[in-house]
Amino acid sequence: MLIYGTEISSRLLLGTAQYPSPKVLKDAISASHCDIITVSLRRESSAGSGAGFWDRLRDLNVQILPNTAGCHTAGEAITTAHMAREIFGTTWIKLEVIGHSDTLQPDVFGLVEAAQELTREGFQVFPYTTDDLVVGEKLIAAGCEVLMPWGAPIGSGQGLRNPDALRSMRAHFPELPLIVDAGIGRPSDAARAMELGCDAVLLNTAVAKAGDPAVMAQAMAQAVEAGRRGYLADPMPKRDMAVPSTPVFGIAELA
Amino acid sequence: MITIAGAGVAGLACGYELAKRGEKVRIFDRAPGLAGNGCSWFAGGMLAPWCEGETAEPEVVRLGAGAINWWAQFTPVTRRGTLVVAPPRDQAELARFARRTERHRSVSGDEIGHLEGALSGRFSSGLFFEDEAHLDPRQALTDLVNAVKSLGVEILWDTQAPDRVDVDCRGMHAHLPGLRAVRGEMALIHAPDVHLTRTVRLLHPRVPVYVVPRGDGYYMLGATMVESDAPGPVTIRAMLELLGAAFALHPGFAEAQIVETGSGLRPAFDDNIPRVQWRGETLHVNGFYRHGFLIAPALARAAAAHLSPQRQEAS
Numbered sequence: 001m002l003i004y005g006t007e008i009s010s011r012l013l014l015g016t017a018q019y020p021s022p023k024v025l026k027d028a029i030s031a032s033h034c035d036i037i038t039v040s041l042r043r044e045s046s047a048g049s050g051a052g053f054w055d056r057l058r059d060l061n062v063q064i065l066p067n068t069a070g071c072h073t074a075g076e077a078i079t080t081a082h083m084a085r086e087i088f089g090t091t092w093i094k095l096e097v098i099g100h101s102d103t104l105q106p107d108v109f110g111l112v113e114a115a116q117e118l119t120r121e122g123f124q125v126f127p128y129t130t131d132d133l134v135v136g137e138k139l140i141a142a143g144c145e146v147l148m149p150w151g152a153p154i155g156s157g158q159g160l161r162n163p164d165a166l167r168s169m170r171a172h173f174p175e176l177p178l179i180v181d182a183g184i185g186r187p188s189d190a191a192r193a194m195e196l197g198c199d200a201v202l203l204n205t206a207v208a209k210a211g212d213p214a215v216m217a218q219a220m221a222q223a224v225e226a227g228r229r230g231y232l233a234d235p236m237p238k239r240d241m242a243v244p245s246t247p248v249f250g251i252a253e254l255a
Numbered sequence: 256m257i258t259i260a261g262a263g264v265a266g267l268a269c270g271y272e273l274a275k276r277g278e279k280v281r282i283f284d285r286a287p288g289l290a291g292n293g294c295s296w297f298a299g300g301m302l303a304p305w306c307e308g309e310t311a312e313p314e315v316v317r318l319g320a321g322a323i324n325w326w327a328q329f330t331p332v333t334r335r336g337t338l339v340v341a342p343p344r345d346q347a348e349l350a351r352f353a354r355r356t357e358r359h360r361s362v363s364g365d366e367i368g369h370l371e372g373a374l375s376g377r378f379s380s381g382l383f384f385e386d387e388a389h390l391d392p393r394q395a396l397t398d399l400v401n402a403v404k405s406l407g408v409e410i411l412w413d414t415q416a417p418d419r420v421d422v423d424c425r426g427m428h429a430h431l432p433g434l435r436a437v438r439g440e441m442a443l444i445h446a447p448d449v450h451l452t453r454t455v456r457l458l459h460p461r462v463p464v465y466v467v468p469r470g471d472g473y474y475m476l477g478a479t480m481v482e483s484d485a486p487g488p489v490t491i492r493a494m495l496e497l498l499g500a501a502f503a504l505h506p507g508f509a510e511a512q513i514v515e516t517g518s519g520l521r522p523a524f525d526d527n528i529p530r531v532q533w534r535g536e537t538l539h540v541n542g543f544y545r546h547g548f549l550i551a552p553a554l555a556r557a558a559a560a561h562l563s564p565q566r567q568e569a570s
Contacts, residue, residue: 020310022435023526053435053482056525155460211355 001199003146003177004092004124006063010035011194012224013065013179014217015204022056024213029060032217037062038094038202040069041080041087054087065126067094072107074114081118093118094126094148094181104154108135112142119143128181131165133172140176147176148202151193152183155205159189163196170197187216187223194227195235256281257562259424260416263295264392264547265540266424267399268555274406276563281409283416289396293426294519297441298547299467299477300392301454302326303337305358305384307546314528315546318553323388325552330398332390333468335453338362338370339382342503348458352382359384373450373505389454389467392548422558423539426522427484431534431541436484436520439477439545440493444501446511447472457504464500473514476501478545489516521545531557538562 001008013036019025029037039057057064066084071077074097081093097114099107106129115125119142127139131149139147149169152158160166161183169178180193181202190201201224210216257273259266262284270280286292304319326332339359341349353359359382368375370383400410416425423429427436451474456465467475479493494516501508523544524530530542531554540558543550 021312021523021525021527026525056435209351
């Protein structure tokens with residue numbers, strides 16, 4: 001999978017918040033073999049003593065995708081993106097502009113506005129968006145080369161609330177990398193997103209809040225892989241009637 | 256003479272355990288006194304190993320098991336357990352908390368009202384950790400200072416420790432490799448109209464909060480957990496979260512006065528498990544994370560066993 005010219009081998013991206021400890025986070029990252037982790041700049045900060053959480057993340061040898069989680073306006077998100085570029089030395093930014101504090105659903109207007117500005121400044125924007133096609137088109141027009149539609153509200157673990165919309169997105173943007181971001185609760189949710197033809201899955205809470213985060217991280221990676229292979233293998237169509245899988249010819253009919 | 260750097264809960268507990276073994280002890284601290292000194296002063300004072308087991312490693316639960324009796328030797332400890340509740344729409348959090356912890360029983364809404372009259376009718380179910388307790392950290396530190404002094408320990412406030420000490424208990428100031436800061440923010444409020452007698456934890460997917468009674472209508476609200484080494488006063492976000500959660504627990508907190516806010520940088524290793532480790536000729540006792548009062552007794556005993564192995568505790 002190629003995103004902004006970078007080859008990504010793992011189709012599972014992990015968030016780094018809410019783990020019981022950095023040690024557990026590290027274990028989860030290695031168990032999942034993910035290449036990309038996202039980091040929130042709003043919640044964690046470093047006074048620059050070198051002892052901070054960010055330094056530990058930098059030492060993990062995975063690509064860091066900073067995010068603007070917690071930003072409620074385009075302006076805030078843009079400022080946070082600037083900070084992220086300074087701290088992590090990357091022009092990648094997962095753009096979140098939150099529109100509603102309860103559902104944490106994206107403010108798609110602010111999102112498009114911030115995406116335009118950040119693209120103009122040379123950022124590679126990964127926009128956290130809804131599954132709305134028109135918004136997707138506007139984000140692409142703003143310069144985004146990847147879309148990150150939600151499966152369900154952030155941290156809700158509800159799975160894919162609207163799989164039909166994701167299917168439409170796949171059909172509408174056949175070549176564009178689609179990463180389902182937010183709402184995944186169980187490995188089956190991740191597998192389903194991949195079976196729908198999405199290119200990758202980004203999740204955080206489902207692993208961080210699991211009883212055994214490392215085992216769940218591995219299960220998610222396996223589910224993503226299984227779903228991807230299932231999609232590529234072209235599943236059989238669903239039928240209304242049973243079709244016997246063993247031949248019926250040659251069975252004696254005793255009348 | 257055994258020298259200790261740092262007179263927070265770790266240094267004082269180590270001083271106590273060493274003195275009990277008959278060692279002569281001198282403790283140094285840069286601060287002029289207990290007040291405002293590091294994380295210990297701003298601690299919650301929960302002696303709640305079983306609740307902490309929700310996210311802490313089993314090692315921390317084990318280390319905390321003896322804390323209640325240790326502290327009760329010289330300071331008032333309120334043994335009334337911990338009550339854990341969740342708002343109606345977050346009942347799943349309660350089930351999750353129950354699965355991840357031990358030594359609790361489910362309580363109905365009626366039982367919650369029986370345990371804490373102020374919460375009567377407010378929650379339909381909860382968890383009760385009967386074996387837990389809490390103390391007032393500031394009182395406990397004061398009492399611990401008096402206890403170590405009566406054992407002949409010398410505490411030199413306002414004094415930089417010498418370059419070489421036997422025990423280093425300075426938290427983040429020890430600058431140990433692998434040690435990071437986890438910022439915590441708290442508020443002390445005065446709510447004479449709300450009567451709670453034990454620690455109450457309100458579960459919430461975003462903002463879990465605990466309320467620890469300090470007596471006379473005073474309560475400690477805590478505490479945020481931010482991966483940050485930024486010092487300085489509490490943030491608006493932290494106060495919104497803590498005060499909002501307190502209000503959700505009981506609307507009577509709306510009339511409470513905010514007496515004090517504070518923040519501290521908790522020292523923690525990557526696994527959030529404390530360490531007693533030699534570096535050169537100094538024994539480092541560090542990484543207490545959010546469990547200072549809970550695990551200080553066990554860690555102090557471990558440190559004393561390193562430094563005074565031949566002597567038995569004189570009791």
